[in-house]
């Protein structure tokens with residue numbers, strides 16, 4: 001179907017209308033093929049009606065800004081995505097939340113933490129922080145209302161039993177606090193969040209799980225008898241079955257190193273665990289979570305994620321290409 005639609009394009013709305021990949025012809029007509037994927041944000045201002053047409057012609061009647069280089073097209077008024085980071089007081093969660101805050105021209109950042117004490121880890125001036133325990137389905141609901149996207153970074157955290165002396169050799173023992181076992185946090189807690197996202201009409205959920213989930217005998221499962229990878233995997237499946245557009249990110253071992261300096265590597269089915277490439281900085285995981293929100297190519301996909309050592313390969317900048325490499329839905 002051909003739909004002839006005349007529209008004023010200004011620097012302020014250009015990104016919104018033209019999206020990432022419009023062909024602008026010298027005749028000053030912009031043709032949008034397969035419309036929806038070209039829209040930058042499928043938010044309320046990004047012409048949702050376009051979805052119903054298979055071919056859309058936009059006749060541009062004013063393009064005074066086209067002499068500007070493309071990246072300088074103003075994005076200030078592009079619709080901003082409201083993004084909720086849960087586990088925002090965690091080590092990766094804090095980074096993700098701060099990245100969103102820094103990109104306030106693109107995102108309205110929200111955080112969910114479990115206590116006032118957790119909130120202090122982010123900083124006393126942080127706005128838009130909701131306090132609720134993810135095991136409390138009703139308590140977390142307000143944080144999800146009005147969110148366009150959610151990044152789930154909550155996880156049960158094993159604690160080391162006191163008395164371990166590394167100088168004496170042996171292995172430390174771990175335990176989970178009562179009520180904070182992976183079954184409660186990584187299964188029921190994640191399930192509550194996915195249900196809350198669905199009820200609130202959230203349009204994309206990014207869930208950070210973990211590599212290792214294909215092996216029920218993985219050593220991490222025996223930590224504190226928590227079966228943490230088993231419960232994480234169950235929550236990943238619940239998300240994949242939920243009908244909400246999703247991205248499941250399963251990183252390897254997390255490093256507290258600077259992000260943006262490494263070539264990232266994606267994989268599936270824990271194959272990377274058989275290689276030397278099986279760790280990644282938390283900052284890079286946080287970045288991939290945010291990038292996933294910006295590309296249709298990331299939706300309905302699950303990926304294992306690791307990084308080459310710093311100085312080996314080329315630091316990843318093209319995240320669209322990264323997501324295009326993935327074909328696994330789970």
Ligand SMILES: NC(=O)c1ccc[n+]([C@@H]2O[C@H](COP(=O)([O-])OP(=O)(O)OC[C@H]3O[C@@H](n4cnc5c(N)ncnc54)[C@H](OP(=O)(O)O)[C@@H]3O)[C@@H](O)[C@H]2O)c1
Nearest residue numbers: 087089090091092114118133134154155210251252253254
């Ligand atoms: N560590 C690794 O090497 C590794 C490897 C692969 C994947 N991962 C996964 O990657 C993700 C990020 O890891 P990370 O080490 O950066 O996370 P982290 O620092 O352990 O943070 C976990 C977060 O979950 C929150 N949380 C736990 N129980 C909660 C509850 N009942 N209600 C609300 N919030 C709750 C914690 O809140 P508080 O701040 O209040 O404690 C914390 O903010 C996790 O899913 C982790 O399992 C980790």
